[in-house]
Amino acid sequence: MHEWALAEGVVTAALDAAAKQKLVRVTKLVVRVGALQRISPDFFRKALSSVLPEDDPRLESVEFELSAEPAVMGCRGCGHTFEPGQAGDLDADQLEAIHFIPELAHGYLSCPKCESSDFDVRQGRGIWLDAVEGER
Numbered sequence: 446m447h448e449w450a451l452a453e454g455v456v457t458a459a460l461d462a463a464a465k466q467k468l469v470r471v472t473k474l475v476v477r478v479g480a481l482q483r484i485s486p487d488f489f490r491k492a493l494s495s496v497l498p499e500d501d502p503r504l505e506s507v508e509f510e511l512s513a514e515p516a517v518m519g520c521r522g523c524g525h526t527f528e529p530g531q532a533g534d535l536d537a538d539q540l541e542a543i544h545f546i547p548e549l550a551h552g553y554l555s556c557p558k559c560e561s562s563d564f565d566v567r568q569g570r571g572i573w574l575d576a577v578e579g580e581r
């Protein structure tokens with residue numbers, strides 16, 4: 446499952462950030478999970494906990510703050526931005542298809558304002574490490 450690789454990536458990035466900020470303890474990681482990623486924040490929290498290196502004292506009491514970032518599409522025709530839920534209901538398979546091949550969204554969705562199907566995925570893909578908090 447690629448969740449574990451993503452979780453390891455977040456932890457690696459957090460340790461890099463902690464080293465740059467010269468933190469002796471990391472108290473909180475703030476992570477955003479894109480809606481098109483199809484990983485629930487609760488599940489990703491568990492994945493993060495399970496990939497923490499046991500021998501790194503900086504992470505002994507780290508907490509995770511996870512939030513879901515909604516998917517947002519931006520119309521290339523009129524500039525309108527919209528969430529997939531406003532443009533017709535998508536099922537999980539369609540959302541997954543859009544995540545891996547964003548071009549497929551054009552077959553499922555059109556801009557609610559001008560009905561163009563020419564748009565980009567602006568938000569909702571990927572996982573971001575927003576902040577690393579800790580003590581120096």
Ligand SMILES: [Zn+2]
Binds near residue numbers: 557559560
């Ligand atoms: Zn439009």
